[in-house]
Amino acid sequence: xxxxxTRAALAISLSVxxxxxxxxxxxxxxxxxxxxxxxxxxxxxAGTDFDASAQPIYNRLTEFEPGTTKVVPGLAESWTxxxxxxxxxxxxxxxxxxxxxxxFTPTRDFNADDILYSFNRxxxxxxxxxxxxxxxxxxxxxxxxxxxxxxxxxxxxxxxxFTLNGPDAPFISxxxxxxxxILSAEYADKMAAxxxxxxxxxxxxxTGPFEFVSYKKDSVIRFNGFKDYWEGAPKIDKLIYAITTxxxxxxxxxxxxxxxxxxxxxxxxxxAMGKDPNxxxxxxxxxxxxxxxxxxxxxxxxxxxxxxxxSMAIDKQAILDVVFKGAGSAAKNPIPPxxxxxxxxxxxxxxxxxxxxxxxxxxxxxxxxxxIWAMPVQRPYNPNARRMAELIQADWAxxxxxxxxxxxxxxxxxxxxxxGEHETALLGWTGDNGDPDNFMFVLLGCAAAKSNVAxxxxxxxxxxxxxxxxxSNQAERTKLYEKAQVVFKQEAPWxxxxxxxxxxxxxxxxxxxxxxxxxxxxxxxxxxx
Amino acid sequence: MFAFILNRIALLVPIFFGVTLVSFGxxxxxxxxxxxxxxGERDMTPERHAEMMAKLGxxxxxxxxxxxxxxxxxxxxFGTSVLTNRPILDEFMELFPATIELGVTAMMLAVxxxxxxxxxxxxxxxxxxxxxIMGLSLVGYSMPIFWWGLLLIILFSGIxxxxxxxxxxxxxxxxxxVTGFLLIDTLLSGEEGAFASAMxxxxxxxxxxxxxxxxxxxxxxxxxxxxxxxxDYVRTARAKGLSPLRVYGLHALRxxxxxxxxxxxxxxxxxxAGAILTETIFSxxxxxxxxxxSVFSRDYYAVQGGLVLIAMIIMAVxxxxxxxxxxxxxxxxxxxx
Numbered sequence: 001x002x003x004x005x006t007r008a009a010l011a012i013s014l015s016v017x018x019x020x021x022x023x024x025x026x027x028x029x030x031x032x033x034x035x036x037x038x039x040x041x042x043x044x045x046a047g048t049d050f051d052a053s054a055q056p057i058y059n060r061l062t063e064f065e066p067g068t069t070k071v072v073p074g075l076a077e078s079w080t081x082x083x084x085x086x087x088x089x090x091x092x093x094x095x096x097x098x099x100x101x102x103x104f105t106p107t108r109d110f111n112a113d114d115i116l117y118s119f120n121r122x123x124x125x126x127x128x129x130x131x132x133x134x135x136x137x138x139x140x141x142x143x144x145x146x147x148x149x150x151x152x153x154x155x156x157x158x159x160x161x162f163t164l165n166g167p168d169a170p171f172i173s174x175x176x177x178x179x180x181x182i183l184s185a186e187y188a189d190k191m192a193a194x195x196x197x198x199x200x201x202x203x204x205x206x207t208g209p210f211e212f213v214s215y216k217k218d219s220v221i222r223f224n225g226f227k228d229y230w231e232g233a234p235k236i237d238k239l240i241y242a243i244t245t246x247x248x249x250x251x252x253x254x255x256x257x258x259x260x261x262x263x264x265x266x267x268x269x270x271x272a273m274g275k276d277p278n279x280x281x282x283x284x285x286x287x288x289x290x291x292x293x294x295x296x297x298x299x300x301x302x303x304x305x306x307x308x309x310x311s312m313a314i315d316k317q318a319i320l321d322v323v324f325k326g327a328g329s330a331a332k333n334p335i336p337p338x339x340x341x342x343x344x345x346x347x348x349x350x351x352x353x354x355x356x357x358x359x360x361x362x363x364x365x366x367x368x369x370x371x372i373w374a375m376p377v378q379r380p381y382n383p384n385a386r387r388m389a390e391l392i393q394a395d396w397a398x399x400x401x402x403x404x405x406x407x408x409x410x411x412x413x414x415x416x417x418x419x420g421e422h423e424t425a426l427l428g429w430t431g432d433n434g435d436p437d438n439f440m441f442v443l444l445g446c447a448a449a450k451s452n453v454a455x456x457x458x459x460x461x462x463x464x465x466x467x468x469x470x471x472s473n474q475a476e477r478t479k480l481y482e483k484a485q486v487v488f489k490q491e492a493p494w495x496x497x498x499x500x501x502x503x504x505x506x507x508x509x510x511x512x513x514x515x516x517x518x519x520x521x522x523x524x525x526x527x528x529x
Numbered sequence: 530m531f532a533f534i535l536n537r538i539a540l541l542v543p544i545f546f547g548v549t550l551v552s553f554g555x556x557x558x559x560x561x562x563x564x565x566x567x568x569g570e571r572d573m574t575p576e577r578h579a580e581m582m583a584k585l586g587x588x589x590x591x592x593x594x595x596x597x598x599x600x601x602x603x604x605x606x607f608g609t610s611v612l613t614n615r616p617i618l619d620e621f622m623e624l625f626p627a628t629i630e631l632g633v634t635a636m637m638l639a640v641x642x643x644x645x646x647x648x649x650x651x652x653x654x655x656x657x658x659x660x661x662i663m664g665l666s667l668v669g670y671s672m673p674i675f676w677w678g679l680l681l682i683i684l685f686s687g688i689x690x691x692x693x694x695x696x697x698x699x700x701x702x703x704x705x706x707v708t709g710f711l712l713i714d715t716l717l718s719g720e721e722g723a724f725a726s727a728m729x730x731x732x733x734x735x736x737x738x739x740x741x742x743x744x745x746x747x748x749x750x751x752x753x754x755x756x757x758x759x760x761d762y763v764r765t766a767r768a769k770g771l772s773p774l775r776v777y778g779l780h781a782l783r784x785x786x787x788x789x790x791x792x793x794x795x796x797x798x799x800x801x802a803g804a805i806l807t808e809t810i811f812s813x814x815x816x817x818x819x820x821x822x823s824v825f826s827r828d829y830y831a832v833q834g835g836l837v838l839i840a841m842i843i844m845a846v847x848x849x850x851x852x853x854x855x856x857x858x859x860x861x862x863x864x865x866x
Contacts, residue, residue: 027700029700034822035822037612037613037614038613038614043614044612044613045567133614134584134609134614135584136581136584138567138568141577198614214703216706216814217620217623217624217814217819218624218812218813218814218815218818218819219696219697219812219814220696220700222703240700242696242700242812243812243814244695244696244812245809245812245818246695246809246810246812248679249679249682249694249695249810249811249812252682252683252686252687252694252695253694253695255687256686256687256690256694258693258694409560409561410560410561410565411560411561411562411565412560414565414573
């Protein structure tokens with residue numbers, strides 16, 4: 001009996017493998033980590049949502065080059081920026097085809113109307129589609145697009161003008177973000193006429209490399225390569241997301257060849273992945289930073305040399321070894337090294353408890369009692385905040401500083417930090433658009449000083465950031481951000497801890513897959529051998 | 530009989546309201562809310578937070594939200610998911626067949642193996658077989674599902690390559706959904722190999738989910754049988770010279786079944802709890818996994834709607850069990866009516 005079952009099972013598994021190998025279609029299977037909330041990336045803003053919608057199905061005016069945060073032309077072939085940095089004029093690409101499905105067959109190519117539809121829907125509350133499908137445009141709000149925009153005008157079918165209320169250089173990166181994906185206005189009109197507006201968000205039509213075929217919740221998403229894709233048909237005929245929530249199970253599937261690529265491996269499995277002859281373990285520093293912020297509005301943390309001393313008192317390498325277990329790299333700047341304008345010339349504070357003690361004595365700080373706030377959640381930039389806090393606590397004890405570790409529920413944690421109740425607190429950030437402004441201005445600019453961990457407003461630093469916002473010349477901006485990082489390091493409002501390293505195990509037969517610093521999974525150039 | 534059923538249904542009304550209160554209250558007692566869960570580490574001004582909460586209808590006082598919720602429930606409206614913006618009932622119905630399918634096969638496994646070995650152990654009381662079976666069932670009962678599932682995957686799928694690792698069917702088959710029960714849908718589709726693939730995918734999850742009920746059923750069958758076997762009428766039956774098969778199979782088992790059916794009824798709840806873990810391990814697209822995800826993302830409406838639906842199903846199963854009692858043992862029917 002058992003023999004028969006075993007034989008039957010073997011026969012089935014063999015037939016499956018054989019079918020995969022012999023099938024004429026090239027099928028790429030991605031063991032994704034969860035179900036998307038929906039297929040409109042302006043409404044559903046988790047990484048899982050973007051992987052299932054923005055990347056395969058849609059395009060944006062500008063795009064990130066896969067593997068980098070460099071902004072390259074997308075649906076906009078080219079653009080010009082006015083001298084005052086407030087008017088962006090985009091020349092749109094011609095001959096870009098839309099997908100089709102059982103609800104819709106396009107009668108025209110992509111044009112300016114689609115741009116207007118996609119942005120006005122998120123921006124204007126009186127747009128007929130604004131409150132369709134729940135109408136929560138989180139990213140549009142988070143990126144402050146509403147206050148930034150003055151008007152969006154169609155100059156002709158292939159020219160669109162965005163006018164801003166003030167110069168905002170990172171704007172061009174914002175347009176490459178997933179939430180700014182371009183949807184079909186013609187499809188929207190047709191569904192509005194049919195009285196089924198939500199279909200636009202559930203049965204997506206885009207211009208992207210893969211056409212949506214079907215979705216079974218918690219089970220599978222199917223895409224077909226789009227033969228008329230404007231960059232050329234993708235090399236993969238079929239793209240399948242096999243939704244697999246458990247990381248250990250994902251790894252088993254990858255080993256067995258049931259999928260080709262998996263995201264978010266367990267750190268405990270990394271060793272085995274590295275040794276597996278069928279798997280390439282790709283890795284890259286994530287676009288994030290974990291830090292300990294000093295509340296600069298409270299004594300003695302308003303004193304620069306106290307902040308420097310406490311930074312020198314922490315053994316960063318021990319944290320990397322114990323908390324990150326190799327999946328992190330030491331951070332010295334507020335931005336990660338994969339980001340342009342990263343100032344590599346800056347020297348980090350050395351681990352030097354003796355000097356730290358001297359500095360504290362010189363500042364007249366004795367028997368300092370303080371707190372260290374530890375986040376209650378796990379994040380890529382801080383896999384175990386409690387443990388990190390304990391290590392810092394022990395290091396500080398050696399220079400005579402007594403620190404009490406405090407932790408609150410996540411919502412309350414941020415609420416209390418916003419209110420400035422902490423003295424030192426652990427937190428971090430994951431970038432949205434690959435622009436240094438999205439780290440430095442958001443986290444350390446004077447505009448954020450009232451609500452952020454360091455509550456730090458330095459005029460020199462802020463001046464560089466504001467100047468960098470005003471010019472769209474990247475070389476000039478790079479110089480300004482490099483200078484800002486020098487000020488940051490001298491002033492030490494944060495003890496910069498680490499940038500996490502992201503790992504992607506990929507089967508050997510997969511070619512041209514690159515880890516994306518923003519965390520997206522992009523398959524348009526991927527091939528199988 | 531009719532009065533008996535009505536009586537049982539009347540008892541369910543207060544339970545139903547209790548369940549609405551618990552499902553409404555519990556998810557709100559957890560720290561955080563759906564808006565915070567969506568925001569991550571992003572700075573959310575109190576104004577924007579309030580605006581989002583208002584959009585979700587979560588700005589009203591709790592008592593009002595609760596009354597709205599019950600009022601809508603009574604009108605068959607289970608609410609809309611915060612995350613997917615789809616009606617809870619639609620999401621539930623899409624995923625529920627997968628849970629039932631797995632639950633039924635697991636229960637079948639548990640009954641088909643558990644009852645006979647329970648009887649066998651009772652008949653062979655005190656022997657090596659009895660102790661062996663009871664020892665094993667204790668192990669089965671104490672096994673952490675998560676560990677057991679991963680162990681089976683690593684052994685059977687990873688090392689020996691005998692079974693698929695996870696999922697409900699090979700991705701080679703795109704079977705149209707008709708009933709939602711994949712074993713039926715694959716047969717209807719007529720696609721060659723689809724049914725076999727679906728069966729193949731069921732093996733490990735069925736074993737994992739069925740293990741605890743199997744152990745419990747085996748133990749309960751044994752003790753129920755032991756009790757019945759010492760009754761006078763069994764001795765009489767034996768004395769009459771009936772074959773052991775008739776004594777155990779007909780006279781003893783029928784009376785022992787009361788306990789066994791009770792246990793099976795109670796196991797529905799255990800199955801739902803086990804389904805949460807089993808579905809997570811095997812990426813099984815059922816409601817267990819869905820509820821967990823909804824709790825993590827503080828999708829209040831999905832959690833409160835989903836819990837009420839699950840509770841309603843468990844209540845319905847218990848009602849059926851109660852009715853079955855009456856059919857098997859008419860004495861119960863008479864005493865309660």
